[in-house]
Amino acid sequence: MLGEGILKGMAETAKNFAGSFVSVDRLTTVEYPEQRIPTFENARVFPFLVYDGPDWAAGLRCVACQICEKECPPKCIYIEKSQGKKPDFVGKPQFYPTRFDIDISVCMSCQICVEVCPFEAIKMDTEFELATDNRFGGLLLDRQQLAKSNEYYHQIHPTEATEVDARLDAEKEAAAAKAKAAAQAAAAKAGEAAKAASAKPAPPTGGED
Amino acid sequence: MSPVFYVLAVFTVAGGLAAVLLKNTVHCALALTVAFAGLALLFLNLDAQFVGFAQILIYIGAVAILVVFAILLTRGTETPPTGVFSHSWFVGLVIAAGVFSVLGWAVLQSARNLPQEPAVPSVTVHDIGVALLGRYVLPLEIVALLLTSATIGAVIVAMHEKGRAQ
Amino acid sequence: MLATPASTLSVPFIVDQVFVLFKDWLVSFLPTSWRPAAGIVLGVIGIVCVYPGLFALTTVFERKGLGRMQNRYGPNRVGPYGFFQPVADGIKSLTKEDIIPFDADAVVHFLAPLTLVVTVFMGFAVLPMGRNMVLVNLDAGLLFFFSMSAATELSVFMAGWSSRNKYSLLGAMRAVAQMISYEVPLLLTTVAVVMIAGSLSLPKIVEAQSGYTGWFPHWYIFTPWGLASFLIFAIAATAETNRSPFDLPEGESEIVAGYHTEYSGFKFALFFLGEYVAMFSISGIGVTLFLGGWSAPLPFLNVVPSWLWFFSKVMLSIFVFIWMRGTLPRLRQDQLMNFAWKFVLPFTLLNLGVTALWRFMGEGWARWVVSSIILAGVYVLMGRVGMFKKHFGPRSYRYAE
Structure with a gap:
């Protein structure tokens, strides 16, 4: 009969209306500031810079290679390279950023900077409560604001961070093994040289790979 | 003739004049509704409730909407570059004045012939x-x-x- | 105004007439020649305060109710249980920038919300909101009410046209087409009531329904023709106030917000107010015509003040509006027009004939049986014929697959 469907629909919504007062299970709302859904491991919001050790300025993995700056589609990254170098985690002297700014009002969370970074220095954060009353300065994050420890990285993306750590450790081991081999070779050479003639200064360890 | 009548008359005539003189056709239609509203108020001023409300219901509620729809469905509301006034506006004015004078004469004549009614009949x-x-x-x-x-x-x-x- | 002897001033009477007595008391301080005008001014102040207050309450109730129908909480942050939400909304719309589009027709754009609100409020002038509680007892009250509601159409058109926005114009055209189409059945259902009550004056129509047979009230909804009229009236009233499922003029998904797309700040708030106040006024007229106005549903409930009955009935009808909005999806334009002209209008005309039959068959059970059979039979038949050869099932798309 005509209008039957309307009555059925009205009954359904009436059931919901009354039911939502009776059973709390019906209500799917999570009341946000007080209750939260745990963030997913693969969630991503804006990038941050990873540092090792206690001091963020000394431990930044970033070597200011500027690949991310060039690859960034909306051009929200600004990097200034240092004049001098300082040793990185394997002890190799590298440049470091004297300035590293990300304008998160421009960033589109595409993760391309993370994909292209050869040094595992930039990763995606899960922090989303970034509202501020200053839309220019407040949304332009500098080096210090972006720097977050490796422990924090482990906390928000455990699986990924473990993988990264394993890769870095392997790299470190390889570098150490290489250094060792080079040192042995140098020592052997030095021995030979010492045998042959007077002592020569050893070549610097490492170098361009 | 109360002052209310004069206020309403000015209101109605201004609406009617605006309906003729404004450049934008939709503005003309809206001005026409002002004239309709003025007429309705004049009827109400004469204690003719039914006619007054029917005037609003039919003229503002239906005829004005019809006019507006007709304007929108036929052509743009923009003023054409040649202007909206006919070249023979003077002839039109003369004809309108003639009709008005005949009507006015007839009304005045009939008013003289009618017996003066002391009270408004309540209908x-x-x-x-x-x-x-x-x-x-x-x-x-x-x-x-x-x-x-x-x-x-x-x-x-x-x-x-x-x-x-x- | 009140010629009641002091001996009958019982407590229910005083509560029932509290507003009238208060008005008379206030007016009694003025010289006699000013009293009628002052009384009207006080009544207007009352109406202008009560209905926006109800509007504020209704917005929060609507949002909470819709939330519950969708198994959500609805607003619950501002104040206890979120009941101060309208205050926050009001402050927001008052402090927002009032934007007039560059190309808009500024004068008409400004006048549109004003004319809407004014014409919508005018309708309350003739609505009896309780015993002796009518602002102006017009002989042609019903006609006045509908002439005012017809005048709102023009302001909707003004808003849509002056914005110089295609969505606004589309919304306005839809709104006007819809309002004109549904105004016909709306007026014809009230004609049925006028035929039986024999008056266009709303207090007289309420009076005609205020009796009881035993415990059974003489409301027009409890007659076959009255029930049919009421249902048609409810459908047409929903369409007149642009409420879901007839909210095509402001279809958010297709034309943004229809005729008020280009309005912001306080002017938008005025449109919003106008829409809700129109809901109250059309509910009020529906209550007056079919649900006995301010009269109580059962004789012994007459101790409850009459104005409370009126406002309870209005709020009940508002709840049904909200309930429908939470249930029914929006119609398509062609479905809307087909429904209006091919189903509602013929049925209304038939109902008018049945009402005439009812009028002239005289008292007795025969007229109940005859008119019920005619109305129910035609309803079922029209449903069968209308649904014949209609295919229901998964929707098929010609191009979008």
């Missing part, structure tokens, strides 16, 4: 209803028939258009 809606469906039922039915046939004609015209398009 209730009930009386109008009884008169329409009693004494004047035949004219009412004829008008109803005419309107129905006009509606059917409009539907047929619309249907014909549709058939040709397919």
